[in-house]
Amino acid sequence: MFASLRHLCVLCLKLIHLNQRELFLRHVAQTSSAPLALEIVKADCCTLYGADGKQYIDLIGGISVANVGHRHPKVIEAIQKQLDVYLHIMVYGEFIEAPQVQYAKLLTDNLPASLNSVYFTNSGAEAVEGAMKLAKRVTNRTQIIAFNNSYHGSTQGALSVMGDEYWRNAFRPLLPDVLHLEYNSFESLNEITELTACVIAETVQAEAGIIVPTKEWMLALRKKCTDTGTLLMLDEIQAGFGRTGKLWGFEHFDIVPEILLLGKALGGGMPLGAFIADKKLMDAFTKNPVLGHITTFGGHPVCCAAGMAAMKALLEEGWIDTVGTKEKLFHSVLIHPKIKAVRSFGLWMAVEFDSFETNKKIIDACIAEGVLTDWFLFAANCLRISPPIIISEHQIKKACEILVRVCS
DSSP states (O other): OHHHHHHHHHHHHHHHHOOHHHHHHHHSOOSSSSOOOOOEEEEEBTEEEETTSOEEEESSHHHHTOTTOBTOHHHHHHHHHHHTTOSOOSSTTTSOOHHHHHHHHHHHHTSOTTOOEEEEESSHHHHHHHHHHHHHHHHOOOEEEEETTOOOOSSHHHHHTOSOHHHHGGGOSOOSSEEEEOTTOTGGGGGOOTTEEEEEEESSBTTTTOBOOOHHHHHHHHHHHHHHTOEEEEEOTTTTTTTTSSSSGGGGGTOOOSEEEEOGGGGBTBOOEEEEEOHHHHGGGGSSSSSSSOOSSTTOHHHHHHHHHHHHHHHHTTGGGGHHHHHHHHHHHOOOTTOOEEEESSSOEEEEOSOHHHHHHHHHHHHHTTEEOEEOSSOTTEEEEOOOTTOOHHHHHHHHHHHHHHHO
């Protein structure tokens, strides 16, 4: 008995002396063998603070999440106000909860008339899942078309439409009747037929390294879907909320989808996703069967309150109008022989190097110098830039000067 007690005491002492990094690696499920493993103790505006006192200029904004910066005062105020009223009270779609209702109204007031019904989810990936179900339900078709090098999430259905076999193969079998085409290819549009339920496309391909389609191709895609009765589903989980210099990315191309997918910045730093369509389509979930798509925590009132406050701040404070000038500033400073190209669409950039090895060394050097960045899933030789839209010109210049310096 005493031996067991002594062993327990030794174990307790060891646990006490484990630091946060060790506990993170031991008890938090990992997604790679080499996480960044930065211990962040505070985030404010465009700056992250490490446990060691080090400050980082955030050039990725939680991967296109913190569009109005970390802990925007209006977001914090909205969260605190909602905490004093209620948290979760009922599964989605049963009670009238003011944060959901008001945020849905704000979103639809700033969207084309046909996008008038919002289904809130917990994440962008869950929005993809629900939207694919909706498309099959309302069209009575089964085929889903996606594009090579596209990313829509890692859940079962979202993974099925992901555009890279390397990431899909280990988890097969996935959803049947999914076809992948070449993005921005006119010839590929011939594959869209009266058998196709929906085409899911990123308005701008993100993880491929910021691949912007031509307006002509987007118009042709819209026409082909219309001609075949196929629903066009645009993934703006990263492109939305001012990232491209307009509130919605599709505004650049003069098209409107039947279904819009949102996430990331939608929650103002809280977990929230949504798919938006015409109410005539969305009502398909109410019958045959009833409760055709349900969720417990989707549209959590605190998350909706935070997201609505962030969107209001984005609209009222004029940050979207600054995107073009800041984009040009990045381009003017990011000049070095090792930089092969800088592809951008607003404050959304891929800085291309000759290899992943070069890129990774530069990313690590940037982090060591106090600039946080990362790489792209399908363009590992490209460095990611997607900062909070409220980033200052001073911070842009400082971050870029560090990036260029560590290239040498």
